[in-house]
């Protein structure tokens with residue numbers, strides 16, 4: 001669901017903006033629902049995003065937050081300039097989070113974002129989803145091989161050695177047929193070594209052509225809650241173009257600690 005969402009959770013008191021995006025330039029991931037929400041109309045993308053950003057600015061005036069995340073069901077670098085520009089007052093001096101596909105993340109692009117937005121800290125989230133390349137490329141068709149995972153892991157260190165306040169976080173997908181739970185746990189631990197943060201995202205099926213969801217064991221839920229920076233069990237933002245999607249077999253106990261969802265594991 002597009003809009004502005006306020007959270008108080010493991011990541012602190014923060015705002016999440018779900019913006020309208022253009023179709024993702026990759027657009028091939030087998031589980032991706034975001035095409036349902038994207039638009040090819042520049043006027044619609046710009047108009048909807050102006051309204052969402054204005055609402056977020058009002059929200060921050062009403063009750064300040066130190067952290068703002070912006071998601072567009074694709075990569076931040078694919079947003080129109082009108083949107084990019086209007087986000088400046090929300091990013092300046094705060095922890096500012098965006099999503100990108102890995103090919104948009106370079107030393108130059110990180111430097112440019114920090115220079116333009118002047119955030120206290122820039123967090124770039126990238127959806128590697130699993131540390132197993134055969135699953136990532138075979139089942140999920142992410143188009144982001146292991147070489148990209150290792151490039152970004154090194155890049156974040158290089159960026160910091162140049163004084164850039166930058167972190168790279170990744171999404172970890174679970175609860176899907178074809179992603180065994182033991183690979184989720186192994187991926188979680190590998191990602192913790194490679195990146196600055198890990199957000200575990202429970203898979204939700206939206207379209208008949210998408211892979212089937214799988215039940216999530218209590219043991220996996222507990223491990224994720226204890227070791228990931230955040231677990232996204234699905235929240236109101238996950239209603240996409242009026243659809244809630246399906247994810248049977250989730251552990252009720254597991255849902256309780258983070259409450260509502262984060263987002264979205266898209267890029």
Ligand code: SF4
Nearest residue numbers: 024027029032266267
């Ligand atoms: S999951 Fe992300 S990268 Fe893949 S098609 Fe969807 S928006 Fe694009």
